[in-house]
Amino acid sequence: MTVSRLLSLPLLALAPLMLVACGDDAATDGTVARGEPIPAIAPPAGQQWSDVVTITPEGGYMVGNPDAPIKLVEYASHTCGVCARFATTGKPVIKQKYVPTGVVAFEQREVFLNPYDVILATLAQCGAKEQFQPLSDQVWEEHDPIVALLQSNPQAVQAAENLPLNQRFAAIAEATGLLEFFAARGLSADQGRACLADSAKIEALVNTTKAQADKDKVTGTPTFFLNGQRVDGTAWEVVEPQLQRAGAR
Template identity: 75%
Template sequence: MIKTRLLALPLLALAPLMLAACDDAATTDGAGARGEPLPAVAPPAGQQWTNVVTITPEGGYMMGNPDAPLKLVEYASHTCGACANFAKTGKEPLKNKYVASGTVSFEQREIFLNPFDAVIATLAQCGAKEQFQPLSDEVWQNLETVFTGLQGNPQAVQAAGALPLNQRFVAIGEATGLLEFFAARGLSADQGRACLADTTKIEALVKSVEANQAKDKVTGTPTFFLNGQRVEGTTWDVLEPALQRAGAR
């Protein structure tokens, strides 16, 4: 059984740090000149690009035209306040204006700041692939409620963290209210428990996440890449000009 650094970390020691652990810096690189507009790409008959989801070789969930000329990747943590800010301010225009045009695809990849991230990501990935990003956005839209659950029952969380791996994540999901949170959004508690009991899959997920983070030298969340180049900023008012300079409209 793979023993990863993340799965060995104590849960409670990380809980007070989660809001400060991600990168809230709103750095900008200026609007700059706009590039020539890229022509829109029609989706397959009867479909919309915002409903087309592909799981990439890196394990990310990509929304939109798989062959889009502009490929935006976000490395994000579900317990990151700056990621929540992007979800609240940038996701709708990104999807409805740019992804919908077929010129931009948007891929979300995981970063785990703490073991809770692994539990949340496992639940978000538990259902149909088309539900992953909507469920992630539900977490970010309700992050205060999620944090209340994560920090509201420390004794039960501590006890869960001491259980064997094949019991640990189900117990964490119950103690933190995460199973209930996702059940209210369409993922049944039984389905959630089954996914959280699949420790082989969770360990593979953690290993993949850690490999991606090391490969792309990601040190904070959110971190964005556009066509493989790091975007120097974390907010929509930085990302949109970067997309427009590349030709998105």
């Protein structure tokens, strides 16, 4: 899909996609032989690895030791229900148990299934880099209410589709309550409007996101890579044994 095609898709027609256009939640019993644990790596003085955030060359947001021997990458869509499930089952364990050791770093990369994903990602990236993953996680934690918001004002959304690009996304975010949602979580409505009006930056984001997903042959969300190798599965019960086999504890 070209950038112009993605940005011009009618949002109303995409509502059903938010429920089905992501990977299934396949799981195994997780019986994977464990490798030897890698010793914990101390963070710089006065820091914790869970507070270290890096924007990677691929455009992802990595939390943890940038030189961690185990790197887990998730390609995710903010409107994907399976991604939402992983955000509530796997991410808390990754961030509270594995990342603090300095052995595991977790990187989130975008996949845009529809224009709503572009709006949500732009708002999540609008503030400090340290806020991106926490804001994304809050979107997924409220997945069903967010979907309801996106479907709550179809007339206003339809009208916004006719606006210039530098006005369209802010108008949609206003009409669907997304500006209010993010404002309640620390990103002011004015900040959100300004980010959504930056059409050049949004187009660059879409280009980068698409190029990286194409390069890694990502066709559904979530898709995981562990140290560059694709993980065959989407559920935490599949991902955690792979981390442990690599030496995470």
